[in-house]
Amino acid sequence: MVDDTRVVTEAHLRRIVTLDTQLVDMVEGAFVALAEGRVMMPPIMSVELHERNAEIDAKTAYVSGLDSVALKVSTGFFDNPKQGLPSLGGMVTVLSALDGSVRAVLLDRGYLTDLRTAAAGAVAARHLAPESVSTAGVIGTGLQARLQMQAAHLVRPFERVLVWGRDLEKAAACAADLARDIGCEAEVCSDPNILVKRSQLVVTTTPSFRPLFAAESLHPELHITAMGSDAPDKQELAGACLARADLYVADSAPQVALRGELRAALASGDWTGGDPVELGQVITGQHPGRRHPRDITIADLTGTGAQDTVIAQHVMDLLDRGTAAA
Amino acid sequence: MVDDTRVVTEAHLRRIVTLDTQLVDMVEGAFVALAEGRVMMPPIMSVELHERNAEIDAKTAYVSGLDSVALKVSTGFFDNPKQGLPSLGGMVTVLSALDGSVRAVLLDRGYLTDLRTAAAGAVAARHLAPESVSTAGVIGTGLQARLQMQAAHLVRPFERVLVWGRDLEKAAACAADLARDIGCEAEVCSDPNILVKRSQLVVTTTPSFRPLFAAESLHPELHITAMGSDAPDKQELAGACLARADLYVADSAPQVALRGELRAALASGDWTGGDPVELGQVITGQHPGRRHPRDITIADLTGTGAQDTVIAQHVMDLLDRGTAAA
Structure with a gap:
């Protein structure tokens, strides 16, 4: 004091x-x-x-x-x-x-x-991911990759986690940490497209400037949370992913248009849906959220005050x- | 630590x-x-x-x-x-x-x-006020009124200070403090227009929402620093003051258009001079500043990071x- x-x-x-x-x-x-x-x-x-x-x-x-x-x-x-x-x-x-x-x-x-960012990922998973998630995938191998999977496991207790990173050694270290800390199976995946195809819940946690996987890898019964982009030059998801999803949700609609995945999707013309739904509207029931187990949903988290x-x-x-x- | x-x-x-x-x-x-x-x-x-x-x-x-x-x-x-x-x-x-x-x-x-705001007032006076200031006037009776006059006295050692405030008792207390702290004559003025007419240097330090005196009170050989307005609804100077001045200077051109005296002068149509000169441009000689002893100059200070x-x-x-x- x-x-x-x-x-x-x-x-x-x-x-x-x-x-x-x-x-x-x-x-x-x-x-x-x-x-x-x-x-x-x-x-x-x-x-x-x-x-x-x-x-x-x-x-x-x-x-x-x-x-x-x-x-x-x-x-x-x-x-x-x-x-x-x-x-x-x-x-x-x-x-x-x-x-x-x-x-x-x-x-x-x-x-x-770090904590509130991971907790926001869990909130998105709680309200948007398929009810049953057996395999979760994380793209990125840093601290937030670990925290996001720990947080997601609190709300969707998956059995297996897949990890992809550019550096396979770091991915292996991340997988080992997750296996120990969560107590689940953990595998390194050599291709982010395969990781997406095998998972029901994917979290992207990178500072990437370009899409990490193809929109064609999206499949029924999938939720993706993109939390890496927080600045006007970053991008983790192809604009086509947003167009292909049954539901695209923002933490803050004005913020994702400037700093989230929406920015690039607007620039490329892939997004024509106007202001996105906000996560809070799904939580409060103002928007129905996921309508069907086979839906593809995406949450775009930039972090809010x-x-x-x-x-x-x-x-x-x-x-x-x-x-x-x- | x-x-x-x-x-x-x-x-x-x-x-x-x-x-x-x-x-x-x-x-x-x-x-x-x-x-x-x-x-x-x-x-x-x-x-x-x-x-x-x-x-x-x-x-x-x-x-x-x-x-x-x-x-x-x-x-x-x-x-x-x-x-x-x-x-x-x-x-x-x-x-x-x-x-x-x-x-x-x-x-x-x-x-x-408080200190850096008062110091900015002194910088404006140093570079814009007439060389010789025998009488300085301050409008407002709070802490910043006292500090602005102390700071101005460092660069223009005036003999007399005039004080006006809505509350004459507070004005008297402010005048007494200034007489003691600066060691000069100090008078309470019952009308801000008279204060302006008698001074060569005026500083306005109020949270006012409307002009404090008439543009007609401006006279040759005068500098005014308006430092009270720092928000999009405040105003101390009539827009006509800006139009009447030989030189109107901002601390930050984009900021005064949003939060300074320029905002109201733009809204009323009194200001048609485009982006104002910035104080730093006068200090560095990029702009000549005061050209003649009889000029009327105004500095609009909103406070900068x-x-x-x-x-x-x-x-x-x-x-x-x-x-x-x-």
Whole structure:
């Protein structure tokens, strides 16, 4: 505590906040609030440091009724690995929604973003994936690939996970971690098209600039969550995938048009469906969502300030409870 | 220090950072960097909490060559005074421009914003006010009225200050403080038009929604800095003032069109001059600025992220020096 502000380290946050069903429920609440018009969320603020090969983004949102507002900073310094440092980082400032005072500074180095992003994937899977998923596939082999599969397993307890990455060794390491952490079978797949064909649930977690597989690999009884694209030059899905899906859902309709898969699909002319349905509309029943077990559904997640505010509120509640118990 | 992050209180900041010529020079550097295209500055991120009668703004900018980037949060909770709390607050996160790590969290509650705003007023006066200013006038009676006159006195050591405010008692208190702190004559003026007519330098520091005086009160050998308007509904100067001035200068051309005096002057049709000159262009000589002692000049200051980054860098340098000396 410095003045009246809690200063919380990443190590402390790792002890008290974990990826569990409670967190998935909290993040689901952010999507519901968005769909119900209870969120004030400005566009992402982004500054590029070209000469540093770096970018700084800030997100915020006020969720009506919550007593905290998060202002989340994400950093991407893509030359950091040359110095042995991680590319991604960040922190969260938690303001009181009652008087604007700084309740807390969460020095999470991106940990909370990792968790709320994975939890959003679980929310999408819970409401859009086929009821029965025996095989899940993940494209990408980083931390978020692992977290997305752990989160998806909370809501669709699959028996087998397939992993594809450009680097087969990293894919093997990811598969081994998932087999151990989830306790399921895990296989490396040598072709992302085969991975899609064999899976009922696929999550793409890459910083790709071009499509990862062919639209022809889509098949009945499939849900895909694309969470890698978060910037105006990234793309994981061919525009034809969006056209071929029975339902394409966004976390935030204005945001996916600028930073999600929709951007490229609009540019290529593959998407002519107007404003996409938002995930919160499916959760609240404003939209029926998946209509048939054989449907193909796609969720496009770019990450919202509402998720950041909700996880920050969750952290504040956990910290308050810890103080009360002490 | 928490992990590798300095956490600095308002009290500490008040001890080490003061409103002096060095700070004015630093802030001048921010305007120069803007004019020279060495700043990456996204639009302000703003979220309104209507049901709380509150607003949260965030500003940031990367100034090429500096090793810090500030991300500044400003809060305005306008019902706070009912609970005996100040309306305005905020804090500054200082990121490393080298690797994105969180160098410091400055829990300044708006102190640094107050200083850099006053310093910007001094920069405008230094480059635009008539060489000789015997009488300065300030409209508004709050903290920023006091700071603006202290800052202006650093660059134009006037003999007399005039103060106008809606509340004459507050105006008297402000005048007494200025007489003591600056060591000059100070008078309360009962009419803002008279204040303008008698002054060679005027600074407006109010949250007004309508013009404070008539354009007819403008006279040869006058500079006005309007620093109160920072939001799309505020206005201190009649549009006709901008039309009547020999030179109208913005801190940031895109920003004043949205949040400064230019917005209303464009709406009323009083301004037809296209993109305004920026203060940095006058400082660097890209624009000649004031051409004649009898010119009327106006500076419209909305506050820029570049100022926030520059004062944050200044703070980091002072803190590093303190550590080195200790």
